[in-house]
Amino acid sequence: MVKAVRGMRDILPADSGRWHAVEAEIIQVLRNYSYAEIRLPMMEYTDLFARGVGEATDIVEKEMYTLADRDGDSLSLRPEGTASCVRALEEHGLLYNQTQRVFYNGPMFRYEKPQKGRYRQFSQIGAEAYGFAGPDLDAELIQLGYDCWQQLGISDRVQLQLNTLGSGAARGAFRAALLDYLRPLVNDLDEDSQRRLETNPLRILDSKVAATQTLLEDAPQLLEFVDAEGLAHFQQLQDLLSQLKIPFELNPNLVRGLDYYTHTVFEWVTTDLGSQGAICAGGRYDGLVERLGGRATPAVGFAIGVDRVVLLHELARPQPVENAAQIYVCVTAPEILGGAMQMAQRLRQALPGVGVRVHMGGGQLKKQFKRADASGATWAVLFGAQTTETDLVVKHLRDASIGQQQLPFEHAITQLGQI
Ligand code: ATP
Ligand code: MG
Numbered sequence: 479m480v481k482a483v484r485g486m487r488d489i490l491p492a493d494s495g496r497w498h499a500v501e502a503e504i505i506q507v508l509r510n511y512s513y514a515e516i517r518l519p520m521m522e523y524t525d526l527f528a529r530g531v532g533e534a535t536d537i538v539e540k541e542m543y544t545l546a547d548r549d550g551d552s553l554s555l556r557p558e559g560t561a562s563c564v565r566a567l568e569e570h571g572l573l574y575n576q577t578q579r580v581f582y583n584g585p586m587f588r589y590e591k592p593q594k595g596r597y598r599q600f601s602q603i604g605a606e607a608y609g610f611a612g613p614d615l616d617a618e619l620i621q622l623g624y625d626c627w628q629q630l631g632i633s634d635r636v637q638l639q640l641n642t643l644g645s646g647a648a649r650g651a652f653r654a655a656l657l658d659y660l661r662p663l664v665n666d667l668d669e670d671s672q673r674r675l676e677t678n679p680l681r682i683l684d685s686k687v688a689a690t691q692t693l694l695e696d697a698p699q700l701l702e703f704v705d706a707e708g709l710a711h712f713q714q715l716q717d718l719l720s721q722l723k724i725p726f727e728l729n730p731n732l733v734r735g736l737d738y739y740t741h742t743v744f745e746w747v748t749t750d751l752g753s754q755g756a757i758c759a760g761g762r763y764d765g766l767v768e769r770l771g772g773r774a775t776p777a778v779g780f781a782i783g784v785d786r787v788v789l790l791h792e793l794a795r796p797q798p799v800e801n802a803a804q805i806y807v808c809v810t811a812p813e814i815l816g817g818a819m820q821m822a823q824r825l826r827q828a829l830p831g832v833g834v835r836v837h838m839g840g841g842q843l844k845k846q847f848k849r850a851d852a853s854g855a856t857w858a859v860l861f862g863a864q865t866t867e868t869d870l871v872v873k874h875l876r877d878a879s880i881g882q883q884q885l886p887f888e889h890a891i892t893q894l895g896q897i
Pocket of ligand 1: 588595596597598599601756757758759760782785786
């Protein structure tokens, strides 16, 4: 048999209930904050990511799935959602002179080393807001994230890390100072950091290599380069978070891998998932829209790594999350199968969200009850020749004290609905 592509997983029926619960909870919170869904293509012109994510990022340098289509155009599977989101809103004239709050949900593709919590196809739910320049929206997005963790019961397992990159100019001045500091030390840097020195030196700050971290102890600090306006933005954000009682930790080395961030950057991290500790990352990227060819538009957003949130949810709530509750319809004789299938349809309409399956393939009633039991269903409904339009015979499969009862349809529905 051909196997799945390395790093691309199947979510099997036994696990999809948890996935659905996690996604539904997050999307519910997003809707509660008035974010509307945007559905974006899975592929874009490679150039969008080269410009939008940045040539000198790991993503564009070595993680994209890029192919030439039959016309010779270079396309890439999306490695993230922000660039597409900006592209789509700009293309449809939805950015200029207006505000937008949107979210997207779906798979992203990056060629990385697969391990627990790191896959080549993974899922993100991202939120983005456009046209808001102030720290109030930064705070709202953080509050929204915190709400998600609370709803999912994982808020005590995650910490918020916060930093500011200042304006584009502050970032540029800091970059120059960091280069002056690091260039004489180049031979002591790890290989990745040596390469980044000329392409994306800010990335060196979040190197995981201990020797590099030691070298950075005396490096210039980004915060020293942030101007008064940038500092005020950051201070107001912190004040708001304190009022909202959302705990945070300042992390001056948090710079994010993507080139387009300015001002606020944040990450929700956990220590429960080994080195794949970030479950959500975001920040402000006021320069991106202009860089992609639109008019300057402030923007801020985050992306949740759903695979990691699902892992964390499993740690917090190890008991399986069931798919829909089930009812199993047993049919006593082949000639009444059509009637049983019609009755099952009435049950489905009366009990949305409950799975109703009709026994297939006929056979002895005893065998059908065995199947009903093995299916995990809570109730069996017995459909026999004497079953009338109005009465149903129902049997609780998990609680012998309830046993078998004959009930009028409406009563039966109430009974069956209590699973
Ligand atoms: P990391 O440092 O873990 O590689 P990142 O900085 O590349 O993360 P972002 O591009 O900010 O990640 O994506 C936002 C979130 O998406 C991450 O915090 C993480 O939860 C999730 N994520 C990113 N890459 C992967 C992956 N390969 N597999 C699973 N989840 C991922
Ligand atoms: Mg990464």
